[in-house]
Amino acid sequence: VGNITNNSTIIGTGGFFPFGIEGTLAGAATCFYAFVGFDLVATTGEETKNPQRAIPLSICLTLLICSIVYCSVSIVITLMVPYYLINPDAVLPEAFQYVHLPTLKYIIGVGALAGIFTSLLGSLLPLPRVLYAIASDGLIFRFIAWIHPRLQTPMIATILGGIVSAIMALIFDLKKLVEMMSIGTLLAYSLVSISVLFLRYQPIEDRLINNDEQTVQSICKQLFKPFRLHPTTISARLTKYLITCLVINGFILCAIQIFAQHYVEEKNPIILSILIIFLVIELCLIVLIAQQPKNEKSLYFQTPCIPYVPILSVLVNTYLILKLSPATWIRFGIWMFIGFLIYGFYGFWHSSQRFINDTQRLLSGSRSSLDSS
Template sequence: MSGPSGGQSQNGMMRFLRMLIRTKKIPDEEGLKETSLARVLGAFDLTALGVGSTLGAGIYVVAGQVARQTAGPSVFVSFLVAALASVLAGLCYAEFAARVPKAGSAYVYSYVTVGELMAFIIGWNMILEYAIGTASVARAWSSYFDSLVDNKIQNFFKDNMPMDLTGLSTYPDFFSFGITLLLTALLAFGVRESAKFNNVFTAVNLLVVLYVVICGLFKVDSKNWNLDPADMPPGVDGGNGGFLPFGFSGMMSGAATCFYAFVGFDCVATTGEEAKNPQRNIPLAIIVSLIIISLAYCSLSAVLTLMCPYYLLDPNAPLPFVFDREGWGVAKYIISVGALCGLSTSLLGAMFPLPRILYAMATDSIIFKVLAQINDRFKTPLLATIITGIFSGLMAMMFNLKELVDMMSIGTLLAYTLVAVCVLILR
């Protein structure tokens, strides 16, 4: 009897393994058009979503940090290298978006190429990545706003509700929780309303970046790209001076940091079922948004390091410091408006893909089918939006910003790598 039963168990194991690597069939032309979601996003909306989700507070902080601590004036080249790497990743997403214009981004792409098990893993990886991303941006929004009011919110909660637990925040950040719930409500009301909000705030953010670059051009000094170490104040670690004060390795190390400033454009790929003509508009929006983002980062970092010696920059708030140094105090308030608008669109960009990924996974019966239900009135995955909003808000309230950012980096790298591998398999 052992022979037949052993054969049956072996057959059962083989069937199970085949289930794990079975792939999703790409629907025909008519099947790709069918969706319960509202197709209302044009090329402009998608490009604004890509720019808004990526060009957040990073543009107001990262350039100064990398210039001061890692790359010096060569931060400009660091951003160019990071931009090139991001464009290559963007081209992989663009190719898939043209071939498989469905909601779900990397989850769907892995399902049609490497199978169900990897799709399941990458789907949950993306849910955690975007949830952590939402929480980190909400926390940054709260911290930035709090700094404008002399840390009164932080001090109040630290005095009245302190938390002394390892790995958690020193106080429950109810403000960041409230911001997350507010944008959750906006996303639940419909994709058209969310797109309008994103378009306006992204436009304001880009105008502030343009203001900074144009005003900064009147104060540039080419000597700041060729500084002598002998002229530096005592006790200042400014490297060897010149354009590459920390060497080629410092510039490349800066590029690795700058790469994470480009994270977010992939949220455009999750709009496969809400975009008009997704096979054309999504790839176009990904590439155009990356070009706009690259120009913004490179031009701002160049102006910043030409206006002020890199070793004097404030790594936490470089732009207000530089304009204060030049006697343009009013720029501080304009930059603050841009930073809050940028943080708002980054928060929306991090939250937007979450319910779409849950919807895609639920549609394939990988998780609970109830999460695939679309509200008849708002044409959004309402339950999935509410659940992900509350979960992300709680993470923002309880965790420190540093822990959140460290967790997010691993998930992002895994998603980008898998999409690149899937393109090779697909070909």
């Protein structure tokens, strides 16, 4: 369509990157919400016949299909209409109106209306299940986890999620909602990547070795020249420290690249030296993590290229998060503060894990008193 109808621009003249790579990355941080939704597949694990096979396959196919569709539409729009004439409120209909195809404009309008209802139903599917899981653990009010006896669905969580979503849509405009969703999603995906690293370097329970002497010599030997093929308590703890340092160092590295970009482009020697130092530290941390022994537990689907893929995910997500506006960070801070208040005043005291830990502590105390007597 773009090759036939657009004679006003030449391909390569400001078409695909009119604001450069930096502008594209800034837009990617905001438009990341376009890929939000594929994770709802993972929330249906209890309702899937073969979740170990079906869920990973569904996620991969969803991302592949969405990426192909998004890229195809973006390419066509870029070749049809100059970027400065694109109407942000109605991109596709106005684009076809611009090239004198008004019939397609109305067809796309009907499709967009159907897509809105599909997106609404798709968004209301995972949220109640997430609220159900959190409420079942006691982190929020347990009555939210109530299951309808006939429908067998979390009814209160569904109604509550719909009401909160409607109120948010009423108060905030679309741009603010998109940015809030983007920063929350990017942070959640970063935590998932960090969790993958933690889990992959954890020792298997039946091979757990607790009698390692945690001396300075053993830790240094494990750090620079690992001597075991399987994870141990020392290697797991050491890897956690390395991953924590890597995330903090990566955050500083991305912050320098974004907020001191002007000095980097001017080749300021001080800023460049600091940037190189943190870059070298980041590479050293990656090498140290990569040589630690990994958990060899066989699963149907595993993240490939550990630790490089999760580390790359964390760094890219961190960079995109820092590209968001300061107002988004303020709203995110308020949002997190409310969440911490709920956890501090209710979730911490009513958590199921807290009861389990207290029970285990009592059992271990009674066992030790019996042994001493």
